[in-house]
Amino acid sequence: xxxxxxxxxxxxxxxxxxxxxxxxxxxxxxxxxxxxxQSPGQGLQLLLKYFSGDTLVQGIKGFExxxxxxxxxxxxxxxxxxxxxxxxxxxxxAPYNNNxxxxxxxxxxxxxx
Amino acid sequence: xxxxxxTPRHLVMGMTNKKSLKCEQHLxxxxxxxYKQSAKKPLELMFVYSLEERVENNSVPSRFxxxxxxxxxxxxxxxxxxxxxxxxxxxxxxxxxxxxxxxxxxxxxxxxxxx
Numbered sequence: 001x002x003x004x005x006x007x008x009x010x011x012x013x014x015x016x017x018x019x020x021x022x023x024x025x026x027x028x029x030x031x032x033x034x035x036x037x038q039s040p041g042q043g044l045q046l047l048l049k050y051f052s053g054d055t056l057v058q059g060i061k062g063f064e065x066x067x068x069x070x071x072x073x074x075x076x077x078x079x080x081x082x083x084x085x086x087x088x089x090x091x092x093x094a095p096y097n098n099n100x101x102x103x104x105x106x107x108x109x110x111x112x113x
Numbered sequence: 114x115x116x117x118x119x120t121p122r123h124l125v126m127g128m129t130n131k132k133s134l135k136c137e138q139h140l141x142x143x144x145x146x147x148y149k150q151s152a153k154k155p156l157e158l159m160f161v162y163s164l165e166e167r168v169e170n171n172s173v174p175s176r177f178x179x180x181x182x183x184x185x186x187x188x189x190x191x192x193x194x195x196x197x198x199x200x201x202x203x204x205x206x207x208x209x210x211x212x213x214x215x216x217x218x219x220x221x222x223x224x225x226x227x228x
Contacts, residue, residue, distance in 0.1 A: 049216055
């Protein structure tokens with residue numbers, strides 16, 4: 001069965017430090033991959049997506065993610081975190097259509113001043 | 114209004130009440146979704162509509178009844194809910210499932226509390 005795992009429930013980083021949020025998926029073929037961010041009291045905002053092609057994907061707000069087929073991973077990175085990046089981050093996978101998009105449990109990011 | 118809007122943003126209802134959640138998308142999309150987001154649990158896909166036809170119902174109890182009168186509007190009718198139904202209900206939309214563009218755009222959600 002298709003699934004997505006975010007191993008880290010909560011991560012704390014200092015402002016200006018680099019960030020990497022992990023995402024692993026289990027699926028028979030390479031699915032479509034997404035990262036979303038959710039600020040408190042808000043819906044989910046798409047940060048970036050991977051469908052095919054270049055395995056390093058650039059997104060909004062300075063985020064990027066790298067697809068590694070051999071590791072079934074799609075980790076999210078940012079070289080320098082800002083206080084406004086504090087939020088919940090969700091990795092999601094979907095097969096060829098959207099009927100069965102699966103979300104990870106989320107990683108809550110806290111940014112220390 | 115732009116994007117995906119949801120009303121109300123907050124709702125408190127008793128177990129015997131009947132209420133409805135409304136979602137409207139202004140993106141020209143043809144697919145719409147209802148998700149349930151509970152604390153400590155991953156997002157749960159509830160219903161999917163494509164071109165106003167329901168294409169997915171993920172074993173959702175019948176006390177939740179969706180309605181999609183047109184491609185821009187989606188409703189979730191609620192009746193005889195249980196306290197465990199308290200959650201954030203998120204609506205999303207995307208291009209039609211056959212076009213190859215699969216990002217979903219989310220509304221801000223309705224925070225539902227069942228007393």
